[in-house]
Amino acid sequence: MPRHTKVLKLHILKPGDFMNWKELGDLLREARYRVFRLANMALSEAYLAFHQKRAGVEHKQKKISELNRELKKTLEDEKSKRAKKSAEELSAPFVQFAKDGALPANVVDALSSYKLKALTSNTKWSDVLKGKSALPTFRSDMAIPVRCDKDSQPRLKRTQSGDVVVKLALRLKPYPCVVIAIKRDSLGDGQRAILDRLLDNADNKEDGWRQRCFEIKEDKQSRKWHLFVTYDFPAESPQNLSKERIVGVDVGVSCPLFAAIGNGHARLGRRAFGALGARMRALQNQTVRRRREIQRGGRTEISSETARSGHGRARKLMPIEKLEGRIDSAYKTLNHQMSAAVVKFAKDNGAGVIQMENLEGLKETLAGTFIGQRWRYEELQRFIAYKAKEAGIEFRKVSPKYTSRRCSECGHIHMEFDRKFRDENRNGARPARFVCPECGYKADPDYNAARNLATDGIEKLITEQMKKQDIKSKSGDL
Ligand SMILES: [Zn+2]
Known part of the structure; x- marks a missing residue:
């Protein structure tokens, strides 16, 4: 070998x-x-x-x-x-x-x-x-x-x-x-x-x-x-991996990451990342609370070195920088776990290609997603890219245009299903469901996007569909 x-x-x-x-x-x-x-x-x-x-x-x-x-x-x-x-x-x-x-x-x-x-x-x-x-x-x-x-x-x-x-x-x-x-x-x-x-x-x-x-x-x-x-x-033998089998990976709102393959055979969902995700939410909430506390003008002095002995207390009074450091390292760990899981998912399914959205140069597309910030997304992509390479899997970045609005079942682009619509039609913490006005296909929106990303030649398909529906896109329109 x-x-x-x-x-x-x-x-x-x-x-x-x-x-x-x-x-x-x-x-x-x-x-x-x-x-x-x-x-x-x-x-x-x-x-x-x-x-x-x-x-x-x-x-x-x-x-x-x-x-x-x-x-x-x-x-x-x-x-x-x-x-x-x-x-x-x-x-x-x-x-x-x-x-x-x-x-x-x-x-x-x-x-x-x-x-x-x-x-x-x-x-x-x-x-x-x-x-x-x-x-x-x-x-x-x-x-x-x-x-x-x-x-x-x-x-x-x-x-x-x-x-x-x-x-x-x-x-x-x-x-x-x-x-x-x-x-x-x-x-x-x-x-x-x-x-x-x-x-x-x-x-x-x-x-x-x-x-x-x-x-x-x-x-x-x-x-x-x-x-x-x-x-x-x-080096893993890439012989069993087919370039025709593609894993599409999308950052999620309800859970950190979705991976889908071909016609939706499988997906990676919240179960895999639940515990770590909960820990991050807790740290984030703690940071928010701490910030508010400081804004109210109080108690910053208690977070000195000497005050941080004792159990329980130490957590409550952790300085913001330290909390943020913990969040960063939790995200890094998450990125390692997710990238390893994605590559394993691809290998287990014999997929020779992993596709993700290229978000370079785009602003605010990750606001509201679990991963939140672009540099974290880019770190995740780096991790996936090198782990994929080690496994003999090709890593591709594709244009994100309309990957969230295209119906992964029939290819129709659901123009009303934009960011605003999705935000306004949330069901509590759950994102608005994708429902195709053309064929009636219903799916979790993150999963639908991941399925689009798992499609070979997705950029070309979307361009062709835009012509069919006579869609004139603005730059940065997703
Ligand atoms: Zn459809």
């Missing part, structure tokens, strides 16, 4: 076990220096080999393992030269990185396959000669690559206390261990989901999500260390 490869960025929270930050920092910087030296040696060697070959000169290109041994010797020479000048250097312990080279095989292999290969092909060197690209060099702050795809090589794992840790096999044992930051502020929901999948498959089984290579890099600004995990996962 084909596989996709991606990279996950994690923050290193602290050293584990026997090291402190100073020792870990020193070790990482020394390892990085060695990687940087070896990487540039390998580049020079490859460039030299390319030239010799072009000139017809017999040249045996040195393998990277050979260069690794050479580098060890060079570093030792350099150290003893420095030591002659200062006695201090001589007594400083020399970290053992590898027995027979400057760096262990885990690192050398990773450097060779993940960093050098892309730079040292003949095509690349030809481009350099032609001036199409610059001569590549590695910078001294480059990432330290470490392979982690073989059975014996340490990978990310969860400890009994719930920490996520990894041993960095970039020197001789004992390997330094680091703890990964997994709190909400350093790891988004999407990243967390990926990390969970990788941890679930810590044995790197063929059919799961596998850790392939780590890169340890220091952030230039914050001086903090990050761990980039190159991972791969099985």
Whole structure:
């Protein structure tokens, strides 16, 4: 089965076990220096080999393992030269990185396959000669690559206390261990989901999500260390998905999202998103209450840090910014859940296409819908688009024109069924029902719109129907 490869960025929270930050920092910087030296040696060697070959000169290109041994010797020479000048250097312990080279095989292999290969092909060197690209060099702050795809090589794992840790096999044992930051502020929901999948498959089984290579890099600004995990996962086979089966997705008024397929075989409704939706409504109501309270000129001072101890009270007195932050993160979670549900719905129904409305440049079309704001809708679309892509499903945006007013049964455009009509004919919280004046088809308006969006060539069908009914549209008319 084909596989996709991606990279996950994690923050290193602290050293584990026997090291402190100073020792870990020193070790990482020394390892990085060695990687940087070896990487540039390998580049020079490859460039030299390319030239010799072009000139017809017999040249045996040195393998990277050979260069690794050479580098060890060079570093030792350099150290003893420095030591002659200062006695201090001589007594400083020399970290053992590898027995027979400057760096262990885990690192050398990773450097060779993940960093050098892309730079040292003949095509690349030809481009350099032609001036199409610059001569590549590695910078001294480059990432330290470490392979982690073989059975014996340490990978990310969860400890009994719930920490996520990894041993960095970039020197001789004992390997330094680091703890990964997994709190909400350093790891988004999407990243967390990926990390969970990788941890679930810590044995790197063929059919799961596998850790392939780590890169340890220091952030230039914050001086903090990050761990980039190159991972791969099985690409879903798109063979069972048909491009003729389309899932239409529309934001709803009565519930966050409707998905429909073909002739209305199924739909995703409020049941799937009810609990989270209720939580968001509660947070929103709380925000409104809080705002009113403040407008009445009172009690803002109680929301200070000290007042927020104690149960119950703390919720009531949460500052507005914090409430809004919670709402935002609840929406993000919802968007992740909805996008995953939509893609699953498409896969389960063998649909090879997902269609949604393109709302770019349109104002206020989302007012009154559950999702409410455009950036949330756009976030949702982004999530659906990338999850669909991973599943081998095509994502299309179509014009929203009259998708809410077209009868999904007979194609007639119900011109009176505009936003105003829908707002005026609400039945409490329930939106006005769509009733087709032509064929009498009755449906929930959100569902009817989703069914329209599940129709192949919907834009063309609507344009043709407009001609038939002699509808002259204004721009922005939906
Ligand atoms: Zn109809």
